[in-house]
Amino acid sequence: MExxxxxxxxxxxxxxxxxxxxxxxxxxxRAQDFEDGKARFPSVRLNEGTIFDLMETSELLPLVxxxxxxxxxxxxxxxxxxxxxxxxSEYEAVSARLVEHGVELKSGGENVFGxxxxxxxxxxxNDPDSNVLEIRYxx
Numbered sequence: 001m002e003x004x005x006x007x008x009x010x011x012x013x014x015x016x017x018x019x020x021x022x023x024x025x026x027x028x029x030r031a032q033d034f035e036d037g038k039a040r041f042p043s044v045r046l047n048e049g050t051i052f053d054l055m056e057t058s059e060l061l062p063l064v065x066x067x068x069x070x071x072x073x074x075x076x077x078x079x080x081x082x083x084x085x086x087x088x089s090e091y092e093a094v095s096a097r098l099v100e101h102g103v104e105l106k107s108g109g110e111n112v113f114g115x116x117x118x119x120x121x122x123x124x125x126n127d128p129d130s131n132v133l134e135i136r137y138x139x
Contacts, residue, residue: 081132
């Protein structure tokens with residue numbers, strides 16, 4: 001089993017595309033279709049099999065609540081954070097881009113447990129819509 005996609009609620013899909021593409025270094029998916037009105041939302045590719053959908057709350061929340069059974073105010077059960085694992089060189093590059101763009105990094109600690117065992121180091125940060133993300137690397 002693998003994670004196919006996660007939906008992130010955002011205020012502005014274009015602003016979020018800039019953050020996830022320019023700062024985190026992910027690749028956009030359907031950005032032009034979204035811009036042309038052919039797709040309801042754009043996505044960003046995390047890896048070959050996983051994307052994050054960037055759904056504008058004002059536009060899509062009522063629709064998503066209807067088919068997911070989400071409670072009022074949210075389109076599903078809120079999540080605490082998303083964690084992205086990467087190589088040390090990717091971690092250093094992403095961390096540097098985040099700092100360069102004025103994103104505050106909060107230490108997640110060292111030798112922290114995750115899907116691959118003990119990660120060497122991690123940091124937490126917020127995207128432009130206050131979604132909490134964590135990046136980490138393993139040996």
